[in-house]
Structure formats: C-alpha cells, structure tokens
Amino acid sequence: MKYIVANWKMNLGVRESVALARGVLRYMRGKEDLPELILCPSLTALSEVYKATARSRSSLGAQTCGPEYRSGAHTGEVSPAQLEDVHAKYVLIGHSERRHAGEGPDQVRRKFAAANASRLTPILCVGESLDDKESGIALEVVREQIEQAMKHVDIPLKKQIFVAYEPVWAIGSGETPDPGYIIEMHTMIRDAVCEMTGRSLDSVYVLYGGSVNDENAYQLLRESQVDGVLVGGASLKLQSFTGIIDAAHEVIVAQK
Ligand code: PGA
Numbered sequence: 684m685k686y687i688v689a690n691w692k693m694n695l696g697v698r699e700s701v702a703l704a705r706g707v708l709r710y711m712r713g714k715e716d717l718p719e720l721i722l723c724p725s726l727t728a729l730s731e732v733y734k735a736t737a738r739s740r741s742s743l744g745a746q747t748c749g750p751e752y753r754s755g756a757h758t759g760e761v762s763p764a765q766l767e768d769v770h771a772k773y774v775l776i777g778h779s780e781r782r783h784a785g786e787g788p789d790q791v792r793r794k795f796a797a798a799n800a801s802r803l804t805p806i807l808c809v810g811e812s813l814d815d816k817e818s819g820i821a822l823e824v825v826r827e828q829i830e831q832a833m834k835h836v837d838i839p840l841k842k843q844i845f846v847a848y849e850p851v852w853a854i855g856s857g858e859t860p861d862p863g864y865i866i867e868m869h870t871m872i873r874d875a876v877c878e879m880t881g882r883s884l885d886s887v888y889v890l891y892g893g894s895v896n897d898e899n900a901y902q903l904l905r906e907s908q909v910d911g912v913l914v915g916g917a918s919l920k921l922q923s924f925t926g927i928i929d930a931a932h933e934v935i936v937a938q939k
Pocket of ligand 1: 849853854855856892894913915917
C-alpha cells in the first residue's frame, strides 16, 4: 500500500479547502488501485473538509496537536481528543517548520505521546538540515530525532507507526535527494523504529517528503522502501496533486 499525505500548511480558507478536497475526490471517483489519501488542512477547515469527504476513500489529518491528551488550561492548544472529535484520524508531529519555530525534542516527544494516547495515528516527521548533511551526520541526526520522540512512549500495538523522512533542505526548495540516499535513510529509519518498539518491519511505514511533485512522484514511489509521500506545495493545486495520485496508481498497478 502506498500513502499520499497532503500537507496544506497555513494555506487555504475553509471554502478553498473544501473545493480542493472535492476536486481530488471527484478525480478519484470510479478508479481502482489508488493510494491511501490523507488530507491535512488547517485546523479551521477540518470540520467542513470532513463533511465534504465523509464516506470517501480519504482520511483526515491535522498538522499538529497539543502536548496533552486531555482537556485543560492550555490556551490556544488543540488536544488530540478535540481532533478526534472533528474526525481526524492522523496528526503530523514534529514537522521541521514547527521545530524551526521553536518546538524542541521534548515537546515533540510529548505530542507524539499524547497522539498515541488518543485514537489518532501520529506521523512523526524527521529530517536533517543542510549543515547536518554536509557534515556527514545526517543518519545520526535523524536516528536521534526518532529516539528522542519515541523513547518511553507507549505505542498501542494496534496502531501502525508512520515516520515521514523530510530533509529540511528539500522542503519547498525544488531539490530532492538521490533515490540511493533516500533508500539508505528509510532503511535506517525502519530498522531504528523496529529496534526501539519491537515491531515487525512491515508495521512501520516510512514516507518521503520534500519537493515531491507530479514529475518525480513515480520515481520516488516505485521504491519499495518508500511507503508513500508527504506533499506540501504540490498538494495545493488540483492538477499537480492529481498527477501525484496518478503516479501512485501507476506504481500500484505495476507492482500488483
Ligand atoms: P514541499 O513540503 O512538498 O512543499 O516541499 C513538504 C512538507 O513540508 O511537508
């Protein structure tokens, strides 16, 4: 199975989000061998996008959550329980843009734990900076991010584990790593997660993110180590996004 996650970031109002979601679903209607689709609109649009996509083949995700599962005095935060309430199934945790804005490893771990305590499935985002890459420490940095987020966190056995590998230097830059680089990283991530959690290799899904578009999606998705893609910019336009869905469809058919 291949996953396509659309991260709309801080873009699109409610009406635009609903229109885009509807356009994507219309495009998928009647087709077979499609990827699993997860749409992550802004918090303000979750409810309406849910109404527009209920009973469809897509799921809803949030772009972050608060660090506490239960309700309480946390002004401005939205808890995993509140996200469940508006039918989100997934939540991105530790996206590099949030880490850049000050979300440290401890916050990431608390949010990952809070999401695991809920019915949401967290998608943990990790990735090295350009400096890390040029210093030759990318693998160590990413491994450390995984360890910091997952240490002492109880991940219910029935939950799949999702990690999105997103090199910071590839996000929004138009650059993507060579397939060999991605495969090496994804292999390490899968092994590290299995080692930490005792899970089997096939219960861990490793997605790639960073400048994915309709031209490079096929090449990325055809790799067996790439269980899916996390798409930012190219998920905001119907044409480029449906091009990525087509690429996944071609891969799924070819690998049947
Ligand atoms: P991009 O963003 O596809 O625009 O590079 C990906 C992401 O930040 O998740």
